[in-house]
Amino acid sequence: MLSKITSCALLGINGYIVEVETDISNGLPAFDIVGLPDSAVRESRERVRSAIKNSGFNFPINRITVNLAPADTRKEGPFFDLPIAIGILAATEQLKTDKLKQIAIIGELSLNGDVKPVTGVLSMAYSLQKRGFKKLLCPLENAEEAAIVEGVQVYPIKNLKESVDFLNGEKHIPAFSIDIKNYLYNNSNIEVDFSEVKGQENIKRAFEVAAAGHHNIIMIGPPGSGKTMIARRMPSILPAMTFEEAVEVTKIYSSAGLLPNSRPLIVNRPFRAPHHTISAAGMVGGGRMPKPGEVSLAHFGVLFLDEMPEFRRDVLEVLRQPLEDEIVTITRVNATITYPAKFLLIGSMNPCPCGFLWSEKHECSCTPNQIQRYISKISGPLLDRVDIHIEVPAVEFKDLEENIESETSDSIRKRVDSARMVQLQRYKNLPFLYNSQLTPRYIQRFCRLNKPCKKMIKDAFDKLGLSARAYNRILKVARTIADLDMSENIREEHLAEAIQYRNLDRKFWI
């Protein structure tokens, strides 16, 4: 007898449909899985055998061949346990097959027949929707996530026995449904707020500009000056994510197995702060079972690299592709996987290895060469993709105690939102969204300078010792400042402020 079950698998963050065909024939007892299974898929034979027996069914003593189609893609992960088990039961007529045509099945089995959650269900459910599938049988824990996909009815199940009962029509399981609006609007309470940062108006303004034009930013300041605290608050002033963005982020987290149980849809912009000991694979993704890296987990959000010069050189190096292309590509034997990786980079560093270079209270113990080496670790191609540099002074304790009104994230975000709208309008039919993405050709077109501005920027290079590579970056940032000011043209004051954000070019510490 032959049975056919529809299931799904994951490639990168996208799902695709896999047909699980099971054939039972006479011959020496054997159990084979063909169609490019990886070792995890092959292991499912043992789980399926035990689960079937332990759920009170018969495991056939015949020749069993399972084919996973399409056969040209490598199948990874434990998604097929449940469909294979159901397939065997169907092929041996231990269950009614009439419902199987319209229903897709995903799930891992434990030896006792319980169904365990799997990663990437959201993406798989989307692939079903695309192919017109209306019903999905999936692990209970994944039901909420799958139910986000409109038009797919989700039936959550706990174990193999329950699945069989449901397919036989002996047990009624209601389709799981959720209210997406509920997630989108009720869950967007971000726990941190800019109003908690006392003083530091200078840096807050720089963050506002960075958020408005999607400019990468680097902070230079002594330890404990609040760099981490400020960076954490960046997501709170970025525009809220759209539903499509939320789905894309959720797909990434789901495929990495990092979706929190309480939150089937990620609606807040991610904030990732990997430690400086991270490997290149951890940063951009990869590994034997490919997983998205930090750059993808920061998709549509913020990637914060604290103590940036401490990161390994090869790790900083691999950041270049995602910064440039907004994706990462991982090459495998049988496939190339791409993960989206469009993030805002925030870097932080001390002014010198010991951190006390600017301090009046502590003495810095670094030699000029050490300082130079420290700074040069982040210079070059990486620094070329950072538009805004800002120095963070050590906060005076009295400033922290003083009760000064600080602006809330909400009120800053309103300005950011309007500036983003201006950019969306201006770049309507162009292949980019924000000022930070302007290429030299478009800088010429959209960042025109009038006469006084031209004179100012020339003077700035002569008198302030800016390096030539700063030029385009200053123009882009000036464009954003003008947009925050709702000004069609870049004026002198916009340009003058933009010039403030190029400290690292000015080599002040030499």
Place this chain on the structure above:
Amino acid sequence: MSDTKYWVALSCIKGIGSQKFQMILKHFNSIKNFWHAEGHEVKEVFGMNQKICNTILKYRETINPDEEMDKINSMGVKVLTLNDEDYPCNLKNIYDPPPVLYVKGNLKKQDEISVAIVGSRKATVYGKVIAEKLARELSEYGITIVSGMAIGIDSCAHKGAISGNARTIAVLGTGIDIVYPRRNASLMQKIIEHGAVVTEFPLGTTPLPQNFPARNRIISGLSLGTIVVEASERSGALITADFALQQGREVFAVPGNVTSKYSTGCNRLIKQGAKLVEGVFDVLDELGIVYEKISNEIKDIAENKLNDEEKEILEMISYQSSPVDSIIRHSRFSAGKVKAVLTSLEMKGLIRSLPGSSYIRI
């Protein structure tokens, strides 16, 4: 044709300093004669010292004076020998003046009124600001600023003079074709435009540690006095001060915090009798230079041209440095506006940005 190429060739030989040049000149009347002299004549000059004779005889074969000179000319480098009229007068008067000076840029008669400003490579913000300010203010009185183009205090001294649009001279511890430290390449170019870069070392000389003390005698030797701005216990700047004393020039020191290790050297100099410097007048008085500003008051003109916002914010910035945050907090303008005004004040030369987001009025 002058003798210059032979001077250059001879100075390329290790171990031939100004003393030996003098001996040779006395004996042969010119370096050219010496270059073409027979082996035994050469030996006559140096008498017992066989080693130096052999070195000279050996090197004479390998060095082609014309080729050396062509190379120098092609680089736009000028050479001054001790016999040249243009050789700096102050330097000629020291005990061991370099026989040959390689020059990029121009040395002028007026550079005789010059002061050296030196200090540690690793300096505090305070030290750097003082160095720059002193250099700039001295240069307003027509004084040429001499220093060593090292990072830290030296660079600030040069920058101060350049920002005052005045003259400055850098003395190198390398060949004139070597940029050291590398990151000062653009500063070096500016110094050449505003004065000169000089060295006694032949082309291609790398920055060997032993070159720098010798170089320091030229820094003090070119100048009427040497100001040490910040020096720790064992800073090379103290060597320069020692040379200045030996050469009979003035030594000045800027006092520092008694607890700061960056100033132990300076404070000790003061204890030993160096002139304490609080401002330009301490220097001008000691050197007997009349108070007559020549580069007229760019600053006052700039200050008069400010708009109201600029005036208001300038008033909020102290001569001791003010953090940007407190300027923003105490002004009635937005953070963005304040930052824009700060840029424009800095470009007008009225304030200077300091590390750690603060500004100082200058």
